[in-house]
Amino acid sequence: MSHDTPAITGVLKRALLWDAIITGGIAVVAVVLGAIFSGGIGVVSALIGAVIALVFLGITAASIIFANRYAGGELFAGIFFAIVLGGWLLKFLVFILLAVVLKGQPWIDPLVLFLSLIAAVIGSLVVDVAVVIRSRIPIGASGS
Amino acid sequence: MDIAAISGNIATVGYGLAAIGPAIGVGIVVGKTIEGVARQPELSSRLQTLMWIGIAFTEALAFIGIATYYIFTS
DSSP, X not given: OOOOOOTHHHHHHHHHHHHHHHHHHHHHHHHHHHHHHHTHHHHHHHHHHHHHHHHHHHHHHHHHHHHGXXXXXXXXXXXXXXXXXXXXXXXXXXXXXXXXXHHTOTTOOHHHHHHHHHHHHHHHXXXXXXXXHHOOOOTTOSOO | OOTTOOOSOTHHHHHHHHHHHHHHHHHHHHHHHHHHHHHOGGGHHHHHHHXXXXXXXXXXXXXXXXXXXHHHTO
C-alpha cells in the first residue's frame, strides 16, 4: 500500500462536508414541510429521507477515498474498481431493501420520505458540481 | 386467449426500465475512465474526479427511478 495521498481525496472530503451541510439545510426545510402536511409522521419521514440521501450518495465518495489508500500497488486498478463499483451495487441492493421495508411501516409517510430524499439528492448533486468546478487538481498528481 | 396479458405488479417493469439508463451510464463513465487512465496515468486524479461526478449523476437517476414507484403508489 502506498502512503501517498491522491489529490482527489481533498476534493472528495470537501464534497462530503458540503453534502452534509446542504443536506442538513434541506432536512430542516423538509421537516417543517413534513410537519405541516403530515404532522409527527412527516417529521420522521423527512429526516429519514434526508439521512438516506446523505449516506447513500456519500458512499460513492467514501469508497473512492478508501480505494485510493491502495494507490501505487500493482493491483490498484482492479482493487479500485472492485471497491467503487462493488460498493455501488451493494448500496443499491440495500436501498431497495430499505425502501421495501420502510414502505409498509405505519410511522412513515412514503410521499414525504421520498420527496425529501429526492430534494436531498438533487441538492447534493449541485454541491458536488460546485466543489468540482472550484477544485484545483494538479496534472501528474499522485493517484495512479 | 389474450396472449399480450401480463399479471403482477407493473412497477417491477418500471424499475427495470429505470435501471437501464444508469447501468449504461455508469458502464460508459467507468469504461472511459479506465481507458483514459491507461492512456495517461498522470491524469488519474483528474479523471477519478470526473468519474465520481459522472457516477453521482447516473446514480441520482437510479435513486429517483426507484423512489418514483413509492411516490405514485402511496
